[in-house]
Amino acid sequence: MTPLSPPTDEAPPAGDDATDEERIFRPRRALPTDVVRPTRAEVNLSHLRHNLHVLRGASALGPGQAKPKIWAVLKADAYGHGAKAVARTLERAGVDGICVALVEEGVELREAGITAPILVMGGYYGSAFRELLHHELTPVLHEVAQIEELARIVRSRDAGPVCAHLKVDTGMARLGAPPSEWEHLARTLSAHPQLIFEGLMTHFANADLARADVLDEPLALFERARETFRAHGLVPRLLHAANSAALLRGGADFDVVRPGIALFGVDPLPAVAPGETAFVPVEITAKLRPVMSVHSKIVALRELFPGDHVGYGSTWTAVRTSRVATVPMGYADGLSRALSNRGTLLVHGARAPIVGVVSMDMTMIDVTDIPQVSLGDDVVLLGSQKWPTERGPGAQAGESGAVTAREIAAASGTIPWEVLTNISRRVPRFYREP
Numbered sequence: 001m002t003p004l005s006p007p008t009d010e011a012p013p014a015g016d017d018a019t020d021e022e023r024i025f026r027p028r029r030a031l032p033t034d035v036v037r038p039t040r041a042e043v044n045l046s047h048l049r050h051n052l053h054v055l056r057g058a059s060a061l062g063p064g065q066a067k068p069k070i071w072a073v074l075k076a077d078a079y080g081h082g083a084k085a086v087a088r089t090l091e092r093a094g095v096d097g098i099c100v101a102l103v104e105e106g107v108e109l110r111e112a113g114i115t116a117p118i119l120v121m122g123g124y125y126g127s128a129f130r131e132l133l134h135h136e137l138t139p140v141l142h143e144v145a146q147i148e149e150l151a152r153i154v155r156s157r158d159a160g161p162v163c164a165h166l167k168v169d170t171g172m173a174r175l176g177a178p179p180s181e182w183e184h185l186a187r188t189l190s191a192h193p194q195l196i197f198e199g200l201m202t203h204f205a206n207a208d209l210a211r212a213d214v215l216d217e218p219l220a221l222f223e224r225a226r227e228t229f230r231a232h233g234l235v236p237r238l239l240h241a242a243n244s245a246a247l248l249r250g251g252a253d254f255d256v257v258r259p260g261i262a263l264f265g266v267d268p269l270p271a272v273a274p275g276e277t278a279f280v281p282v283e284i285t286a287k288l289r290p291v292m293s294v295h296s297k298i299v300a301l302r303e304l305f306p307g308d309h310v311g312y313g314s315t316w317t318a319v320r321t322s323r324v325a326t327v328p329m330g331y332a333d334g335l336s337r338a339l340s341n342r343g344t345l346l347v348h349g350a351r352a353p354i355v356g357v358v359s360m361d362m363t364m365i366d367v368t369d370i371p372q373v374s375l376g377d378d379v380v381l382l383g384s385q386k387w388p389t390e391r392g393p394g395a396q397a398g399e400s401g402a403v404t405a406r407e408i409a410a411a412s413g414t415i416p417w418e419v420l421t422n423i424s425r426r427v428p429r430f431y432r433e434p
C-alpha cells in the first residue's frame with residue numbers, strides 16, 4: 001500500500017502490454033494531488049498552441065515549396081513543462097512530429113498514447129534497440145556499428161524494414177558523423193535494406209550567435225553530406241537542421257524544423273543592443289508567449305533591525321528596519337543558488353530582491369518597500385503577476401511586473417534552457433486551459 005493517491009497521470013502499471021523482452025522506463029514527478037506546499041509551476045497550454053502557430057508562420061516558404069513540417073523538441077520532460085501534457089496538446093494542434101533525447105522519453109510518450117512520429121535524437125541506445133522498435137520510435141544513427149546492429153535486430157524480428165535518421169556533424173563535434181566517415185556510412189546504409197533512410201539531419205553549433213554568417217559553413221557541409229549519400233542512390237525523405245534560433249533566422253528550414261525553446265515562449269536569439277538591427281523581425285519574437293510560470297506563497301514574515309542578518313553564512317545584513325518574507329522554494333526546486341542576493345521575485349506586482357543565500361527549500365526576500373505584504377500572499381518566481389491593489393513604493397514606474405527566463409538566466413550566469421529544465425521534479429505542474 002502506498003500512502004499517496006495513485007498517480008493518475010502516470011503510465012499504466014507494468015504488465016499491461018509489456019512483452020518479455022521489453023523493459024519499462026518510468027520517470028516520476030510530483031503530482032498536484034500529492035503536494036501540500038503552495039509552490040507550483042503553471043503550464044499554459046493555450047500559449048503553447050499559440051507559439052506553435054507563430055512558428056508555423058515564421059518558417060520560410062520557398063517559391064513553390066511547402067512549409068516545413070514542425071517536429072517539436074520535447075526532450076528533458078518538454079523543457080520541464082511535462083512531456084505528456086505538452087505532447088498531447090501539440091498533437092491535437094497538428095504538430096507533425098516530436099523529438100526527444102532518450103529512448104525512455106520516447107517510451108513515456110508512447111505509453112501516454114502519443115501516435116505522432118517520435119525521433120530519438122540522443123544517439124545512445126545501449127541495448128535498447130528492441131524497446132525502441134517495440135514502441136515505434138525512430139532512431140538517429142551516427143555510426144556504422146549502429147547501422148549494423150539495428151539492421152541485425154530488424155532482420156531477427158522478421159517484420160519489415162524500419163525508418164532511421166542519420167546525423168552528420170557540421171561543426172558541433174558532439175554526435176553526428178564527421179565528414180571523413182560519410183562515405184563509409186553511406187556504403188554501410190546501402191548494404192542494409194532493413195533500414196529506410198527517412199531523414200538526414202545536422203545540428204548547428206552557433207545558430208544563436210549574433211553574426212550574419214554563422215550558418216554558411218555548416219549549411220555548405222550539410223549539402224556536401226547530402227551529395228555523398230545521393231552518390232550512393234540514398235535520398236532521404238526528410239532533411240532537417242533548424243533549432244529555434246535557426247528557424248527564426250531563416251535559411252535552414254528544409255523539410256522539417258526542430259524548435260524547442262521557442263515553443264515554450266522564449267526567444268533564443270541574443271538581446272538586441274540599442275542601435276543594432278535584429279536578425280529576426282521583433283514582430284515575430286515578440287509574439288511568443290511564455291508557457292511556464294512558477295508561483296508560491298509567503299509562509300513566514302518577520303521584522304529585522306539594522307545589523308540583523310539573513311540566511312546561511314549571514315551574507316545579508318539589514319541596514320534599516322526591514323521586513324523579510326520567506327518563500328518555500330529553494331535550489332532543490334530549481335531556484336538557482338546563484339541568485340543569492342541577486343535575483344528578484346514578484347509580490348503585489350512589484351519586485352522584491354532575494355536577500356541572503358538561497359537555501360535548499362527556502363528563499364528570503366526583502367519586502368520592506370511593499371508595505372501591504374502579508375502572510376499567504378502570492379509570489380511569482382517566473383512569469384508575470386497582476387496585482388489589483390495599489391503598488392508600494394518598491395514598484396517603480398516602467399516595471400514590467402514580469403520575471404522572464406532570460407532575465408533569470410542573465411542574473412544567474414546561465415541560459416534560459418537551463419532555467420526551465422532546472423525546475424525540479426519536486427515542483428508539481430498545473431495545466432491551464434484558459
Ligand SMILES: *Cc1c(COP(=O)(O)O)cnc(C)c1O
Nearest residue numbers: 073121203243244258259260261
Ligand atoms: C535541443 C535540440 C533542438 C532544439 O533546440 P532549441 O534551441 O531549444 O530550439 C533541436 N535539435 C537538436 C538536435 C537538439 O538537441
